[in-house]
Amino acid sequence: MTSNIGIDRVGAADAAPDTDRRPRRRSIADRERAAQRFLIATVDQRFDADLDIDWSAAPSETAAWLPEHLVSVSGTRLWERMPAPKRAELARRELVNLLTLCVFANTSQSMLEFRRIGEDQTLADDTARWGFATINIRTTNTAMFGRLITVTGLLPHPHPRLAWLLERYTLLIPAGAMTASIYLMAESCTRALVTTLAADRSVQPHVRQVAALHERSIRRLSEFARLDFEASMDRKGPLRTFFYSVVSGLVLRMVARTLIAPEAYRETGLMVRRSQWAARRSNRRGARLDLFFADYLDLARAHGLFGDALSRRLVRIVPAASRRPESVLPGSVDR
Numbered sequence: 001m002t003s004n005i006g007i008d009r010v011g012a013a014d015a016a017p018d019t020d021r022r023p024r025r026r027s028i029a030d031r032e033r034a035a036q037r038f039l040i041a042t043v044d045q046r047f048d049a050d051l052d053i054d055w056s057a058a059p060s061e062t063a064a065w066l067p068e069h070l071v072s073v074s075g076t077r078l079w080e081r082m083p084a085p086k087r088a089e090l091a092r093r094e095l096v097n098l099l100t101l102c103v104f105a106n107t108s109q110s111m112l113e114f115r116r117i118g119e120d121q122t123l124a125d126d127t128a129r130w131g132f133a134t135i136n137i138r139t140t141n142t143a144m145f146g147r148l149i150t151v152t153g154l155l156p157h158p159h160p161r162l163a164w165l166l167e168r169y170t171l172l173i174p175a176g177a178m179t180a181s182i183y184l185m186a187e188s189c190t191r192a193l194v195t196t197l198a199a200d201r202s203v204q205p206h207v208r209q210v211a212a213l214h215e216r217s218i219r220r221l222s223e224f225a226r227l228d229f230e231a232s233m234d235r236k237g238p239l240r241t242f243f244y245s246v247v248s249g250l251v252l253r254m255v256a257r258t259l260i261a262p263e264a265y266r267e268t269g270l271m272v273r274r275s276q277w278a279a280r281r282s283n284r285r286g287a288r289l290d291l292f293f294a295d296y297l298d299l300a301r302a303h304g305l306f307g308d309a310l311s312r313r314l315v316r317i318v319p320a321a322s323r324r325p326e327s328v329l330p331g332s333v334d335r
Helices: 028-043 077-081 084-120 126-152 160-172 177-199 205-217 219-232 238-258 262-268 272-280 285-302 309-315
Strands: none
Touching (some): 077 272, 084 160, 084 177, 126 205, 160 238, 177 205, 177 238, 177 285, 205 219, 219 285, 238 285, 238 309, 262 272
16 A cells, blocks of 8 residues: 655644645655654554453353344344344354454455555665554454454354455555555444444453454554545546546445345344345444445545546445535544
């Protein structure tokens, strides 16, 4: 991911406000100083998941695996007719699906970060060290997600086609604004999930603890992804903006489809087609999609993406896409 972040955009606590609200390209020296600040900030955010989480503790028999409003069929007649044990089982399997998607997201982001380090060919500066630090943090978080899946007693959710697509095409994403957009989308979706899980005291202790550690560890990573996107989108022409919008919209729809896992319905003993129909018509579907994509869409639209008819059609499945983009200032979105 090509970074264009300047030193004066490192954070509200470290920098003066940008008076014209337009990101500008900075020199390599500025990039190194920015990366150095992020590196220093991450020193105090180190953690050891093996020690900070009691993995040997048995799961709670009463706590939920997933908040009810995140279960795909919640708020439907199908959900109301399901007995409590079947509800808990569906929530457990849908949690595993979401955790598997988080693993895919972290892995893809690490691949893009490795590519950026190789393309920059500056392995000894602070920018490269920051890149390696982000990969280390994402690797640790991926391992935590894996251990949490083990706690559920299930295997990672199979997504063979998605895995094949990521393997074949992740490194073919054009560097610059296109990469920054996809990277930010993955970051926003993952952060939205862990923030929700960390704040919900009704979920399993393991789930809440993993989410809290992950949320704390990626604060600087999320800020860096947002700032890099803002800088990458500076003064892009209409044709490039159209291309970025359409590709990002297609990726968003693909990710939205994977949030509903037919295998989870089948393994819970539900009729797949009936459950999919109920999930698509749930009165909570819009809020669920907003949770995962609203922050990304608000920031992307504030910087000119999704302004054409085709890309607006692609992202209109998310209610946030219907809001006025002028109501969100660049850089103001930070859940």
